[in-house]
Amino acid sequence: MSLESVALISGSSHPALSRKISEILGVPLTDTLVTRFSDGEIRVQINESVRQKRVFIIQSLHRPANDHIMEMLLLADAALRASAAEINLVVPYYAYARQDRKDRPRVPISAKVLANLMESVGADRVIVVDLHAEQIQGFFNVPVEHITALPLFAEYLKSLNLEDLVVVSPDAGGAKRADKLAKKLGAELAIIYKMRPRPNAVEVFDVIGNVEGKNCVIVDDIVDTAGTLVAAAEMLLKKGAKSVRACITHGVLSGPAVERINNSKLTELVLTDTIPTDDKPIKVKKVLSVAPIMAEVIRRVVEGKPLSILFE
Numbered sequence: 001m002s003l004e005s006v007a008l009i010s011g012s013s014h015p016a017l018s019r020k021i022s023e024i025l026g027v028p029l030t031d032t033l034v035t036r037f038s039d040g041e042i043r044v045q046i047n048e049s050v051r052q053k054r055v056f057i058i059q060s061l062h063r064p065a066n067d068h069i070m071e072m073l074l075l076a077d078a079a080l081r082a083s084a085a086e087i088n089l090v091v092p093y094y095a096y097a098r099q100d101r102k103d104r105p106r107v108p109i110s111a112k113v114l115a116n117l118m119e120s121v122g123a124d125r126v127i128v129v130d131l132h133a134e135q136i137q138g139f140f141n142v143p144v145e146h147i148t149a150l151p152l153f154a155e156y157l158k159s160l161n162l163e164d165l166v167v168v169s170p171d172a173g174g175a176k177r178a179d180k181l182a183k184k185l186g187a188e189l190a191i192i193y194k195m196r197p198r199p200n201a202v203e204v205f206d207v208i209g210n211v212e213g214k215n216c217v218i219v220d221d222i223v224d225t226a227g228t229l230v231a232a233a234e235m236l237l238k239k240g241a242k243s244v245r246a247c248i249t250h251g252v253l254s255g256p257a258v259e260r261i262n263n264s265k266l267t268e269l270v271l272t273d274t275i276p277t278d279d280k281p282i283k284v285k286k287v288l289s290v291a292p293i294m295a296e297v298i299r300r301v302v303e304g305k306p307l308s309i310l311f312e
Contacts (some may be wrong), residue, residue, distance in 0.1 A: 003027050006302055007084070009052045009075055010061030011069040014276055017092065018058045020291035025298060033070060042067065044074045046082060055084040056298055057125075058170045061095035062252065062275040069095060069114065076121040087299065088125045089118055092274035092290060093231045095248050098134035098222070115139035125296055129274050130249040145297055145307060149272045150177070150219075152288045153247040154184040156270060157217060164189050164242065166214040168207070170232045178219050181247070190216070192232050212240035223248040224267075226257040230264045242250055243267045258282055 005195050007030045010018030015139040022029045031047040032133050057079070059072040076087050094127070099110035111133070118126060119142060127145040131137070137144040163188040175191050182189040190209025206239035223229050223246070233244040262267060270286045271277060277287065300307050 002298065003302055005054050005060070006084075006298070007048070007053040007079075008057045008298075009046065009079065010051075010054060011051075011068065011071050011075060013059065013062060013071070014058070014092070014178065014273075015293075016061040016276060017060065017273055017291055020289060021058060021090075021298070024291060024295035030073070042069065042071050042074060044078055046075070046078050049082070050079050051083045052085045054077045054086045054088065055303060056088045056090050058090040058092075058294075060092040060274055060276075062093050062250075063254065065095040066261075068109075070115070073117060073121045076123060080157045086124045087122050088127060088298075089123045090127045090298070091292060092129045092197075092294065094128045094131055097136060100133040100136055108138075108142075111136050112139045112300045113293070125301065127301075129184070129294075132221050142171040143214055145299055145301070147293055147307075148180075149185065149249045149274075149290060149293075150181050152272060152290070153219065153270065156180060156286075156288060157185055161292075162215045164214045166209065166211055166216050166241075167210070167215050168192060168209075168218045168232070168236065170218055170220050170228050172196070174220055177221070182192070182195070183218050187217075188214070188227070191233070194232075196227070207236065211236050213242055216241045216247040218244065218247050220246070220249075222250045222252055223257065223271075224252040225255045226253070226260040226264075230260045231265075233249075233264055233266050237265055246270065250274050253277060253282075254282050263284045 006027050008022055008027050009030045009032055028277055031236050033045040035043050057075050061068050078203050079087055096110040096114050103185045110205050120179040129147050137146055167187050168190045169175045170178050170192050171194055179189055190211055193206050225306045236244050247270040251271040268284045272288050272290045
């Protein structure tokens with residue numbers, strides 16, 4: 001099946017990324033109206049026919065997450081009621097992913113609630129980038145294409161020709177991700193041991209692995225308030241690291257994040273554009289685009305080709 005059967009619909013959360021994907025595929029974005037009533041209710045309208053089209057709705061669920069979620073659901077419902085043949089939700093950043101389990105009594109599993117909502121409006125497939133917890137894929141009863149930004153980071157780091165490279169996981173939970181990047185780079189691996197006494201508060205203790213005299217790269221899926229990141233960088237430098245840079249997929253960057261990073265000794269912060277960060281004046285920021293990967297995923301889904309090559 002060719003790309004002629006595809007309708008690309010962009011939500012309002014990240015139009016720049018949608019345009020990049022559209023340009024790479026050579027498929028124009030479908031004319032869509034997104035407005036609000038005076039009381040704040042979201043109103044959407046698809047201004048072109050999507051009858052029997054394979055619809056791909058591109059919407060990153062960053063702040064204000066709830067508005068972006070509702071907009072995505074309404075666009076999906078509009079496409080379903082317009083007789084679309086298939087509805088694919090392209091979600092570069094999946095909100096509520098950090099609430100993936102019951103970690104205390106009487107709390108919801110919010111990531112599952114969002115999955116239920118996405119399926120309730122007829123989603124046939126969901127395409128995401130670097131979920132905070134891989135098991136979120138199991139919350140869905142439809143195919144989930146879980147793509148990683150690690151190849152982007154590996155390609156960029158190789159271009160720097162860094163010697164004595166160590167890939168560092170900021171916690172035990174991210175060790176698998178860090179190990180994958182280390183293997184791509186032929187680098188050593190280190191893991192930071194930490195405890196989190198309360199949300200958005202991090203207490204760093206020690207590092208497992210040799211970082212003295214090394215160029216360290218911290219790899220993680222999310223940087224939010226940057227407390228973990230800055231504390232980890234400071235600890236690595238105290239342990240004798242030559243330099244510390246970070247490769248983070250999703251630049252949430254809320255609250256004091258920008259100030260903390262700018263006042264830190266990070267050599268570089270490498271982000272992807274799953275979340276727009278143009279308004280974040282970070283001195284050491286480098287942004288890599290996921291648009292080529294997302295476009296290739298869409299192409300392969302439409303043409304019925306395997307996606308395994310994107311994980312290599």
